[in-house]
Amino acid sequence: xxxxxxxxxxxxxxxxxxxxxxxxxxxxxxxxxxxxxxxxxxxxxxxxxxxxxxxxxxxxxxxxxxxxxxxxxxxxxxxxxxxxxxxxxxxxxxxxxxxxxxxxxxxxxxxxxxxxxxxxxxxxxxxxxxxxxxxxxxxxxxxxxxxxxxxxxxxxxxxxxxxxxxxxxxxxxxxxxxxxxxxxxxxxxxxxxxxxxxxxxxxxxxxxxxxxxxxxxxxxxxxxxxxxxxxxxxxxxxxxxxx
Amino acid sequence: xxxxxxxxxxxxxxxxxxxxxxxxxxxxxxxxxxxxxxxxxxxxxxxxxxxxxxxxxxxxxxxxxxxxxxxxxxxxxxxxxxxxxxxxxxxxxxxxxxxxxxxxxxxxxxxxxxxxxxxxxxxxxxxxxxxxxxxxxxxxxxxxxxxxxxxxxxxxxxxxxxxxxxxxxxxxxxxxxxxxxxxxxxxxxxxxxxxxxxxxxxxxxxxxxxxxxxxxxxxxxxxxxxxxxxxxxxxxxxxxxxxxxxxxxxxxxxxxxxxxxxxxxxxxxxxxxxxxxxxxxxxxxxxxxxxxxxxxxxxxxxxxxx
Numbered sequence: 123x124x125x126x127x128x129x130x131x132x133x134x135x136x137x138x139x140x141x142x143x144x145x146x147x148x149x150x151x152x153x154x155x156x157x158x159x160x161x162x163x164x165x166x167x168x169x170x171x172x173x174x175x176x177x178x179x180x181x182x183x184x185x186x187x188x189x190x191x192x193x194x195x196x197x198x199x200x201x202x203x204x205x206x207x208x209x210x211x212x213x214x215x216x217x218x219x220x221x222x223x224x225x226x227x228x229x230x231x232x233x234x235x236x237x238x239x240x241x242x243x244x245x246x247x248x249x250x251x252x253x254x255x256x257x258x259x260x261x262x263x264x265x266x267x268x269x270x271x272x273x274x275x276x277x278x279x280x281x282x283x284x285x286x287x288x289x290x291x292x293x294x295x296x297x298x299x300x301x302x303x304x305x306x307x308x309x310x311x312x313x314x315x316x317x318x319x320x321x322x323x324x325x326x327x328x329x330x331x332x333x334x335x336x337x338x339x340x341x342x343x344x345x346x347x348x349x350x351x352x353x354x355x356x357x358x359x360x361x362x363x364x365x
Numbered sequence: 366x367x368x369x370x371x372x373x374x375x376x377x378x379x380x381x382x383x384x385x386x387x388x389x390x391x392x393x394x395x396x397x398x399x400x401x402x403x404x405x406x407x408x409x410x411x412x413x414x415x416x417x418x419x420x421x422x423x424x425x426x427x428x429x430x431x432x433x434x435x436x437x438x439x440x441x442x443x444x445x446x447x448x449x450x451x452x453x454x455x456x457x458x459x460x461x462x463x464x465x466x467x468x469x470x471x472x473x474x475x476x477x478x479x480x481x482x483x484x485x486x487x488x489x490x491x492x493x494x495x496x497x498x499x500x501x502x503x504x505x506x507x508x509x510x511x512x513x514x515x516x517x518x519x520x521x522x523x524x525x526x527x528x529x530x531x532x533x534x535x536x537x538x539x540x541x542x543x544x545x546x547x548x549x550x551x552x553x554x555x556x557x558x559x560x561x562x563x564x565x566x567x568x569x570x571x572x573x574x575x576x577x578x579x580x581x582x583x584x585x586x587x588x589x590x591x592x593x594x595x596x597x598x599x600x601x602x603x604x605x606x607x608x609x610x611x612x613x614x615x616x617x618x619x620x621x622x623x624x625x626x627x628x629x630x631x632x633x634x635x636x637x638x639x640x641x642x643x644x645x646x647x648x649x650x651x652x653x654x655x656x657x658x659x660x661x662x663x664x665x666x667x668x669x670x671x
Contacts, residue, residue: 128464
């Protein structure tokens, strides 16, 4: 088994043993789907331009945001704080392997959460599936990569695991606002809409929403997600401290 | 043959000189101690040996390799136990050891290593549930799992209870018996005195002295002191007339006799000849701490254990 495979296997076990991350990743999106699905939110609200795909898209976005903005930076900053990355530096294996393993584990968790949400939505609540699955997948993966990029940046800058959690939460709540989680569709104030189009969570949700309705995600949304991924990734690669 | 050579090592953090000028050589198979108070530059020195830090001046050679330039080769032969380095809370002892074993070309058998370190029954226990002593032993196991030729152990017993410290000392002697060269960083005098073949006294980023513990002590004082209560009245002059005795004084009912050479034998046989038994007998020698104070001109204040 290669070193990265071995580390990824161990990190996946640790991920599943941590009940907080498991709840955030799987229970929360499923809960949202079940609760709002049960009260008939899936019908769509044409008056305010809220589409039927809003609920699964929201669930997936929240799962990816929790992973990227909370779980990933907290784990990595804690590993640094506890000297785990430093200890790895004394072995023939570079600690970057742990970082890669964490990205893989969190991505896998996001994908598993997405599959569960989509399957449950289709089977239990008759929400259906995205009309443009490829566009949906692209939107989802780019949203995840931009959120993970931001998470790496938080991990790079936060001095401790606790600080990483706090900074992640500081990013999480405005992200939800600008993504229109509380004010979906046309309920969002005019001034906030341009930010929605380019903020990772907003752009990601818009991209997935378009694909749900059978369109291709807009270039603005995709470009915004790519820019965030590349910039956050590059900056964190430059400033990340191993100890 | 010297397995590690440190020459005129100099390391600066910002405007703080952590290591000013440190030189020493470590011989293959010995336990070499680096002893000094907090902030003396001990940890920085070994971090340069481990390749974790780049020296600002001087040179470090490990088995003829440069720890910075040949970091990969050095890491395969050198195991490090770092001060205050933990593991993920939820990883078990066996998982951690298996994982680290996979990093090395010819690792030790993780199960045997757990057994050697008395952790077999804790193999399935998560790191967060281990006691301080068990965590330290696991940390030592991780430093040894790559079958290193050199092990660097930094502040190994800080925070351990007395029994766990003694167990750890025993363990270090076993590791040396396997042929591993050990560098032991400590601020505990008793630990250095008990374990080290040779040690470097470091103070203020400089080497104050390098010698065996006994050698360092004998540089300071060869005098011994006997303290006892004579079982029957005794004239001081009987003792002060002895050739090995340099001073005799009285503290209440007790005699305090200082001297050199074979002082205990001389004093006890003389007492016996006068039908006197030495009750509550205690013998004091200069300690490593006295040596440190004498060589650096300042007191040695270890940090509170905790």
